[in-house]
Amino acid sequence: MNVSLNPKTTVYVGGLEKNINEAILHAAFIPFGDIKDVNIPLDQTTQENRGFGFVTYLEKPDAAAAMDNMHNAELYGRVLRVNFAQPMKIKARDQGWSHQPVWADADSYMEKQIQDEEYKDAVLEEEYGLQNKAADSKGDDAMNDLEASLET
Numbered sequence: 001m002n003v004s005l006n007p008k009t010t011v012y013v014g015g016l017e018k019n020i021n022e023a024i025l026h027a028a029f030i031p032f033g034d035i036k037d038v039n040i041p042l043d044q045t046t047q048e049n050r051g052f053g054f055v056t057y058l059e060k061p062d063a064a065a066a067m068d069n070m071h072n073a074e075l076y077g078r079v080l081r082v083n084f085a086q087p088m089k090i091k092a093r094d095q096g097w098s099h100q101p102v103w104a105d106a107d108s109y110m111e112k113q114i115q116d117e118e119y120k121d122a123v124l125e126e127e128y129g130l131q132n133k134a135a136d137s138k139g140d141d142a143m144n145d146l147e148a149s150l151e152t
Contacts, residue, residue: 009036009063010056013070014081016040018048028075029055033062054085 013025022038029035040053057063063084071082128149 008060008084009058010054010085011063011067011070012052012054012081012083012085014052014083015078016049016051016053016080017076017078018051020049020053020076022053024076025053025055029066029070032057032066032069034058 011029013029016025020040022040025040026035026038029038034057035055036058037056038053039056040049042048043050055063055066057066067082067084070080073080073082
C-alpha cells in the first residue's frame with residue numbers, strides 16, 4: 001500500500017512489535033473511524049517491519065481521536081507512540097542537488113565573496129604588511145608595490 005502523508009489525516013504509529021502487520025494495525029485503529037490506508041515500512045534486508053507505521057483516515061477528527069486514544073496505549077506488549085505524521089524531509093545536499101533555485105542564494109553568495117576578499121586583505125596586511133591593491137580603486141600596480149616593499 002502506498003500512503004500519501006497528509007499530516008491532517010495521517011498518524012504516525014511508533015513502537016511497533018516486529019510481528020505486527022498491516023492487518024493487525026488496521027484492526028487496532030479501526031474503532032476511531034474509516035481508514036483509507038495503512039502502511040508499515042519494511043526493512044529491506046530482514047523484511048521485518050521497522051518498528052513504525054502510518055494510518056491514514058478519511059476524516060481529520062478520526063485521526064485526532066486515534067491519536068488521543070492510542071498514544072501510550074499497549075499493543076502486543078509494546079507502548080505505542082502516536083502523533084500526526086510529519087512530511088518527509090528531503091536531504092537535498094546529500095543528493096547533490098538543492099531544493100532552492102540558484103538565484104535564491106545570489107545575495108548571500110555575493111556577501112560571502114566580499115567577506116572572503118576582506119578576510120584575504122586582512123591576512124595579507126597582518127602577515128606581510130601588504131594591501132590588496134586589486135581591490136582598491138587607486139589603480140596602482142600591485143606588483144610595483146610588492147617590489148617596493150621587498151626593497152626596503
